[in-house]
Protein backbone atom coordinates (compact mmCIF):
# COMPACT_ATOMS: atom_id res chain seq x y z
CA UNK A 1 0.00 0.00 0.00
CA UNK A 2 1.29 3.45 -0.90
CA UNK A 3 0.65 6.56 1.18
CA UNK A 4 -0.95 9.30 -0.82
CA UNK A 5 -0.55 12.65 0.98
CA UNK A 6 -3.93 13.79 -0.27
CA UNK A 7 -5.52 11.09 1.89
CA UNK A 8 -6.37 11.55 5.49
CA UNK A 9 -3.56 9.90 7.46
CA UNK A 10 -5.86 8.53 10.14
CA UNK A 11 -8.08 6.97 7.51
CA UNK A 12 -5.06 5.54 5.73
CA UNK A 13 -3.61 3.96 8.87
CA UNK A 14 -7.03 2.65 9.92
CA UNK A 15 -7.44 0.99 6.55
CA UNK A 16 -3.96 -0.47 6.75
CA UNK A 17 -4.54 -1.93 10.21
CA UNK A 18 -7.94 -3.36 9.28
CA UNK A 19 -6.19 -5.11 6.41
CA UNK A 20 -3.64 -6.47 8.90
CA UNK A 21 -6.22 -7.70 11.41
CA UNK A 22 -5.91 -11.38 10.62
CA UNK A 23 -2.14 -11.29 10.79
CA UNK A 24 -2.15 -9.34 14.07
CA UNK A 25 -4.54 -11.87 15.63
CA UNK A 26 -2.46 -14.80 14.34
CA UNK A 27 0.75 -13.27 15.68
CA UNK A 28 -0.83 -12.51 19.07
CA UNK A 29 -2.07 -16.12 19.35
CA UNK A 30 1.34 -17.51 18.39
CA UNK A 31 3.00 -15.36 21.04
CA UNK A 32 0.43 -16.29 23.71
CA UNK A 33 0.98 -19.97 22.94
CA UNK A 34 4.64 -19.69 23.91
CA UNK A 35 4.92 -20.41 27.61
CA UNK A 36 7.08 -17.57 28.88
CA UNK A 37 6.02 -17.43 32.51
CA UNK A 38 8.55 -15.49 34.56
CA UNK A 39 10.00 -17.21 36.48
CA UNK A 40 11.60 -19.00 34.73
CA UNK A 41 11.07 -16.83 31.61
CA UNK A 42 12.21 -18.83 28.58
CA UNK A 43 11.58 -15.75 26.44
CA UNK A 44 13.48 -17.51 23.65
CA UNK A 45 10.20 -19.29 22.77
CA UNK A 46 8.47 -15.98 21.96
CA UNK A 47 11.62 -14.42 20.48
CA UNK A 48 11.61 -17.22 17.86
CA UNK A 49 8.12 -16.14 16.72
CA UNK A 50 9.35 -12.55 16.38
CA UNK A 51 12.54 -13.68 14.61
CA UNK A 52 10.53 -15.67 12.04
CA UNK A 53 8.43 -12.58 11.38
CA UNK A 54 11.47 -10.33 10.95
CA UNK A 55 13.06 -12.91 8.65
CA UNK A 56 9.96 -13.12 6.48
CA UNK A 57 10.17 -9.35 5.93
CA UNK A 58 13.97 -9.29 5.65
CA UNK A 59 14.16 -6.98 8.64
CA UNK A 60 17.63 -7.22 10.23
CA UNK A 61 17.52 -8.21 13.88
CA UNK A 62 19.77 -9.17 16.78
CA UNK A 63 19.31 -11.43 19.77
CA UNK A 64 20.74 -10.53 23.18
CA UNK A 65 20.93 -12.89 26.15
CA UNK A 66 22.45 -12.00 29.50
CA UNK A 67 21.36 -15.44 30.70
CA UNK A 68 20.72 -18.49 28.52
CA UNK A 69 17.22 -18.56 26.95
CA UNK A 70 16.31 -15.20 28.55
CA UNK A 71 16.24 -13.74 25.07
CA UNK A 72 15.77 -10.13 24.01
CA UNK A 73 15.23 -9.45 20.32
CA UNK A 74 15.58 -6.17 18.44
CA UNK A 75 14.52 -5.56 14.85
CA UNK A 76 16.00 -2.62 12.99
CA UNK A 77 13.40 -1.15 10.66
CA UNK A 78 14.42 1.57 8.27
CA UNK A 79 17.91 2.51 7.14
CA UNK A 80 19.69 4.74 9.59
CA UNK A 81 22.87 4.06 7.64
CA UNK A 82 21.40 6.20 4.88
CA UNK A 83 20.42 8.99 7.27
CA UNK A 84 22.72 8.80 10.31
CA UNK A 85 21.30 11.98 11.86
CA UNK A 86 17.68 10.77 11.78
CA UNK A 87 16.33 10.12 15.28
CA UNK A 88 15.80 6.54 16.41
CA UNK A 89 12.61 5.45 18.11
CA UNK A 90 12.69 2.41 20.39
CA UNK A 91 9.47 0.51 21.03
CA UNK A 92 9.82 -2.22 23.67
CA UNK A 93 7.22 -4.86 24.47
CA UNK A 94 8.04 -7.58 26.97
CA UNK A 95 7.85 -11.24 26.03
CA UNK A 96 7.54 -12.66 29.55
CA UNK A 97 4.25 -13.08 31.40
CA UNK A 98 3.19 -13.38 35.03
CA UNK A 99 2.82 -17.08 36.00
CA UNK A 100 -0.68 -18.44 35.44
CA UNK A 101 -0.58 -20.21 38.82
CA UNK A 102 -0.62 -23.91 39.73
CA UNK A 103 -4.35 -24.34 40.26
CA UNK A 104 -5.49 -22.66 37.08
CA UNK A 105 -8.73 -20.81 37.51
CA UNK A 106 -9.03 -20.64 33.75
CA UNK A 107 -11.81 -21.99 31.58
CA UNK A 108 -9.18 -23.33 29.22
CA UNK A 109 -5.43 -23.70 28.93
CA UNK A 110 -4.07 -20.12 29.17
CA UNK A 111 -1.23 -21.09 26.82
CA UNK A 112 -3.56 -22.05 23.98
CA UNK A 113 -5.07 -18.74 22.88
CA UNK A 114 -8.74 -18.73 21.99
CA UNK A 115 -11.11 -16.17 20.48
CA UNK A 116 -14.56 -15.39 21.73
CA UNK A 117 -16.89 -12.45 21.06
CA UNK A 118 -14.22 -10.58 19.15
CA UNK A 119 -11.63 -10.91 21.92
CA UNK A 120 -8.46 -12.93 22.28
CA UNK A 121 -8.06 -14.86 25.53
CA UNK A 122 -4.91 -16.40 26.96
CA UNK A 123 -2.01 -15.49 29.23
CA UNK A 124 -0.34 -12.29 28.09
CA UNK A 125 -3.04 -11.26 25.60
CA UNK A 126 -3.24 -7.77 27.10
CA UNK A 127 0.14 -7.83 28.87
CA UNK A 128 2.12 -7.64 26.65
CA UNK A 129 1.82 -9.98 23.69
CA UNK A 130 -1.19 -8.31 22.04
CA UNK A 131 0.77 -5.05 21.96
CA UNK A 132 3.81 -6.85 20.54
CA UNK A 133 1.71 -8.31 17.71
CA UNK A 134 0.27 -4.86 16.89
CA UNK A 135 3.74 -3.31 16.87
CA UNK A 136 4.91 -6.06 14.50
CA UNK A 137 2.25 -4.86 12.04
CA UNK A 138 3.52 -1.30 12.54
CA UNK A 139 7.06 -2.50 11.81
CA UNK A 140 5.93 -3.52 8.37
CA UNK A 141 4.30 -0.12 7.86
CA UNK A 142 7.11 2.18 8.95
CA UNK A 143 9.99 3.18 6.81
CA UNK A 144 11.89 5.43 9.24
CA UNK A 145 14.33 4.33 11.91
CA UNK A 146 12.44 2.15 14.30
CA UNK A 147 13.81 -0.36 16.77
CA UNK A 148 11.23 -2.93 17.80
CA UNK A 149 12.37 -4.80 20.89
CA UNK A 150 10.87 -7.91 22.44
CA UNK A 151 12.43 -7.83 25.87
CA UNK A 152 12.93 -10.39 28.60
CA UNK A 153 12.34 -10.25 32.33
CA UNK A 154 9.97 -7.29 32.64
CA UNK A 155 7.75 -9.01 35.18
CA UNK A 156 10.66 -9.35 37.64
CA UNK A 157 12.48 -6.06 37.18
CA UNK A 158 14.11 -6.05 33.69
CA UNK A 159 17.70 -6.76 34.83
CA UNK A 160 17.95 -9.37 32.04
CA UNK A 161 15.90 -7.24 29.64
CA UNK A 162 15.63 -3.52 28.94
CA UNK A 163 18.19 -2.49 31.59
CA UNK A 164 20.68 -4.95 30.16
CA UNK A 165 20.08 -3.77 26.56
CA UNK A 166 20.54 -0.09 27.41
CA UNK A 167 23.41 -0.45 29.90
CA UNK A 168 25.45 -3.29 28.41
CA UNK A 169 24.51 -3.87 24.77
CA UNK A 170 24.92 -0.36 23.39
CA UNK A 171 21.28 -0.03 22.32
CA UNK A 172 20.57 3.67 21.85
CA UNK A 173 17.45 5.59 20.91
CA UNK A 174 16.32 9.19 20.92
CA UNK A 175 12.74 8.37 21.90
CA UNK A 176 11.04 5.34 23.38
CA UNK A 177 7.53 3.97 23.68
CA UNK A 178 6.65 1.18 26.11
CA UNK A 179 3.17 -0.07 25.16
CA UNK A 180 2.66 -1.92 28.44
CA UNK A 181 -0.39 -1.92 30.69
CA UNK A 182 -0.79 -0.77 34.28
CA UNK A 183 -2.86 -2.12 37.13
CA UNK A 184 -5.54 0.52 36.76
CA UNK A 185 -6.49 -0.57 33.25
CA UNK A 186 -9.84 -2.24 33.56
CA UNK A 187 -9.60 -4.60 30.58
CA UNK A 188 -6.62 -6.38 32.07
CA UNK A 189 -8.97 -8.08 34.54
CA UNK A 190 -10.74 -9.76 31.66
CA UNK A 191 -8.00 -10.49 29.24
CA UNK A 192 -4.67 -10.99 31.00
Ligand SMILES: [Zn+2]
Pocket residue numbers: 094127128154180181
Ligand atom coordinates in the same frame (compact mmCIF):
# COMPACT_ATOMS: atom_id res chain seq x y z
ZN1 LIG B 1 3.42 -5.71 31.27
